[in-house]
Amino acid sequence: xxxxxxxxxxxxxxxxxxxxxxxxxxxxxxxxxxxxxxxxxxxxxxxxxxxxxxxxxxxxxxxxxxxxxxxxxxxxxxxxxxxxxxxxxxxxxxxxxx
Numbered sequence: 059x060x061x062x063x064x065x066x067x068x069x070x071x072x073x074x075x076x077x078x079x080x081x082x083x084x085x086x087x088x089x090x091x092x093x094x095x096x097x098x099x100x101x102x103x104x105x106x107x108x109x110x111x112x113x114x115x116x117x118x119x120x121x122x123x124x125x126x127x128x129x130x131x132x133x134x135x136x137x138x139x140x141x142x143x144x145x146x147x148x149x150x151x152x153x154x155x156x
Contacts, residue, residue, distance in 0.1 A: 098133040105130035 079087075105126040111117035 095137070098130075098137050101126070101130040101133045 105123075108117060108123045108126045112120065112123045117123060
C-alpha cells in the first residue's frame with residue numbers, strides 16, 4: 059500500500075554538503091528519477107488497463123477503477139509540478155551565470 063509520507067531518497071554525500079555534487083550523487087539522482095518516472099508510467103498503465111476491463115465488463119468493482127485512476131492522476135500532477143520546478147531552477151541558474 060502507498061504511504062502519503064515522503065521517503066528520503068538517500069542521495070546524501072559529503073561533497074553535496076559543500077554545494078558541489080559528486081558524479082556518484084548525480085548518477086544516483088538520475089537513477090532515482092528514472093525509477094520514479096517508471097512508477098508513474100506503471101500507475102498510468104494500470105489505471106488504463108482497469109478502465110478497459112471495466113468498460114468491457116471484465117471488472118466489476120468501479121471503486122478500484124476510480125482509485126487506480128486517481129492514483130495515476132495524482133502521480134502525473136506531481137510529475138508535472140516537479141518538471142516546472144526543475145525548469146524554474148534551471149532558468150534561475152542560467153540567468154545567474156550571465
